[in-house]
Amino acid sequence: MGLxxxxxxxxxxxxxxxxxxxxxxxxxxxxxxxxxxxxxELGRVPFHFFRFWLWLTTGMVTREWVAIHRKHHARCxxxxxxxxxxxxxxxxxxxxxALLYNxxxxxxxxxxxxxxxxxxxxxxxxxxxxxxWLGILIMLGLDLLLFGWAGLVVWLVQMLWIPFWAAGxxxxxxxxxxxxxxxxxxxxxxxxPLGILIGGEELHNNHHAFAASARxxxxxxxxxxxxxxxxxxxxxGQARVLALAPVLRIDCNKTTVDLDTVRTMLGNRLQVLSHxxxxxxxxxxxxxxxxxxxxxxRQSRLLERLLSGQMLDMHxxxxxxxxxxxxxxxxxxxxxxxxLQLLLERTAQSQESRLAxxxxxxxxxxxxxxxxxxxxxxxxxxxxxx
Numbered sequence: 162m163g164l165x166x167x168x169x170x171x172x173x174x175x176x177x178x179x180x181x182x183x184x185x186x187x188x189x190x191x192x193x194x195x196x197x198x199x200x201x202e203l204g205r206v207p208f209h210f211f212r213f214w215l216w217l218t219t220g221m222v223t224r225e226w227v228a229i230h231r232k233h234h235a236r237c238x239x240x241x242x243x244x245x246x247x248x249x250x251x252x253x254x255x256x257x258x259a260l261l262y263n264x265x266x267x268x269x270x271x272x273x274x275x276x277x278x279x280x281x282x283x284x285x286x287x288x289x290x291x292x293x294w295l296g297i298l299i300m301l302g303l304d305l306l307l308f309g310w311a312g313l314v315v316w317l318v319q320m321l322w323i324p325f326w327a328a329g330x331x332x333x334x335x336x337x338x339x340x341x342x343x344x345x346x347x348x349x350x351x352x353x354p355l356g357i358l359i360g361g362e363e364l365h366n367n368h369h370a371f372a373a374s375a376r377x378x379x380x381x382x383x384x385x386x387x388x389x390x391x392x393x394x395x396x397x398g399q400a401r402v403l404a405l406a407p408v409l410r411i412d413c414n415k416t417t418v419d420l421d422t423v424r425t426m427l428g429n430r431l432q433v434l435s436h437x438x439x440x441x442x443x444x445x446x447x448x449x450x451x452x453x454x455x456x457x458x459r460q461s462r463l464l465e466r467l468l469s470g471q472m473l474d475m476h477x478x479x480x481x482x483x484x485x486x487x488x489x490x491x492x493x494x495x496x497x498x499x500x501l502q503l504l505l506e507r508t509a510q511s512q513e514s515r516l517a518x519x520x521x522x523x524x525x526x527x528x529x530x531x532x533x534x535x536x537x538x539x540x541x542x543x544x545x546x547x
Contacts, residue, residue: 162309163305163306163307163308163309163310163311163312164306164307164308165307165308166308166309166310166311168308168311173308173311173314173315176315177315177318177319180218180315180319181218181318181319181322182360183214183218184214184215184218184219184319184322184323185322185323185326185327185358185359185360185362186211186360186387186390187211187214187215187218188215188219188323188327188360188362189359189360189361189362189387190203190207190211190360190387190390190391190394191203191207191208191211191212191215192211192215192221192223192226192227192230193230193362194375194387194391195208196223196226196227196278196279196280197226197227197230197231198372198373198404199278199373199403199404200373200374200375200402200403200404200405201375201391201400201401201402201403202400202401202403203394203399203400204394204397204398204399204400206399207394207399207400212280212284212285212289216288216289216293216296217296217297217299217300217303218296218297218300218319218320218322218323219297219320219323220293220294220296220297221293221323222266222289222290222293223279223280223285223289224272224276224279224280224290225266225272225276227275227276227278227279228266228271228272228274228275228276229243229244229262229265229266229271229275231275231276232265232271232274232275233245233332234369234372235275237346237347237349237369238336238347238348243261243262243264243265243271244258244261244262244265244328244332244333245336245348246332246333246334246336246337246348247336247337247348249261251333251334251337254328254329254332254333254336255329255330255333255334256329258324258325258327258328258329258332258333259324259328259329261328262324262328297320300316300319301313301316304316304319326358326359327359327362330352330359331352331359331362331363331365334350334352335349335350335352335362335363335365335366336348336349336350336365337350338350338352339351339352339353339365339366340366341366341469342366342367342370342379342380342435343366343367343369343370343379343431343432343435344431344434344435344438344469345366345369345370345431347369349365349366349368349369349370350365350366351363351364351365351366351367351383352364352365354380354382354383354384355383355384356377356378356383356384356385356386356387357384357386360386360387361377361378361384361385361386361387361388362377362387364377364378364379364383364385367379367383367406370406370431370435371406371407371431373404374404374405374406375388375391375402375403375404375405376388376391376405376406379406407428407429407432409425409429409432409433409436409544409545410544410545411540411543411544411545412543412544412545413543414543415542415543415545416542416543417542418516418519418520418523418541418542419516420512420513420516421545422516422519422541422542422544423512423515423516423519424512425544425545426504426505426519426541426544427505427515429544430505433501433505433541433544434498434501434502434505436537437498437501437537438468438469438498440533440536440537440540441494441497441498441531441533441534441537442464442465442468442469442494442498443465443468444533445490445491445494445531445533445534446461446464446465446468446491447461449461449488449490449491453488460484463484464484464485464491467495468494468495468498490531493529493531493534494531494534497522497526497529497534500522501522504518504519504522522538523538523541523542526538527539
């Protein structure tokens with residue numbers, strides 16, 4: 162009999178959810194934002210608590226987790242990506258994500274290239290890494306001691322929580338289904354605007370856009386519970402935020418495109434292109450669909466995918482050509498997007514020549530007769546960073 166074996170089923174459910182949520186918080190705050198991306202510096206108390214708790218509830222080794230995730234960012238959506246559903250298939254990553262993790266963890270080259278800077282103290286060398294399996298056995302004993310035979314179910318849920326939600330859902334669904342705020346080169350998606358169940362990791366497209374940011378939310382309606390915890394730790398003097406995503410502002414008093422405009426846009430290329438998609442491409446596509454009965458839902462969705470920078474196969478790309486040819490407004494918007502993207506490419510082009518090209522782009526855009534494009538060009542003049 163356990164110390165709390167007389168608890169009802171709903172009490173056990175709530176306790177289990179609480180325990181697994183602590184584990185999720187440890188993954189997103191300690192492993193992900195602090196250790197992998199160096200966006201947060203943790204105080205000694207949360208640093209050691211999260212390491213110990215993750216050892217008990219997951220058996221994961223910090224260096225291995227960090228190395229695999231860094232490689233995912235460096236080789237995203239390629240054959241070298243440890244867990245891309247675009248390459249390996251959604252079902253494989255969703256249901257066998259933990260197996261993919263374990264396979265990559267045995268790759269010494271991955272650990273050597275991407276696992277630097279993780280804890281290497283006595284505890285890590287002699288306990289957490291050397292006896293990674295011991296913690297989960299201790300957790301099993303504690304669950305049985307506290308909850309009796311029901312503790313076995315509690316323990317099984319704890320052991321399956323991270324392999325399913327983190328290795329499966331985030332790495333799988335987070336690169337396959339959801340909405341996108343940012344035109345990243347990968348297939349990342351925000352699964353939900355409410356990042357609670359998986360600690361804020363639901364906002365996966367936001368993270369891929371600004372990997373070094375401690376805050377994963379970027380819209381007013383998005384909630385990143387992990388960021389809430391970080392702010393609470395900061396108030397207690399146990400966390401220090403090292404990096405946040407830059408915020409683009411519009412200076413209404415600035416009406417000339419100058420070198421400061423160029424530098425701002427180059428330093429915030431992703432925001433600029435994403436703003437173009439939301440402020441120009443999507444409104445124009447919706448307007449064209451309202452005005453043309455022959456322009457259907459499927460065509461508009463394909464164009465939205467194209468103009469938001471999503472990954473498209475060659476067959477789909479070939480099918481979009483005739484659609485653009487039949488709709489001159491959409492063709493114009495697409496061409497201006499491509500020219501803007503080319504302007505922001507990292508090349509050896511001088512700042513002066515880039516400035517001249519941007520000034521020409523703005524001047525021409527303001528003469529297209531496309532309201533959304535003209536308004537975007539006017540706003541672009543006042544771009545600055547807060």
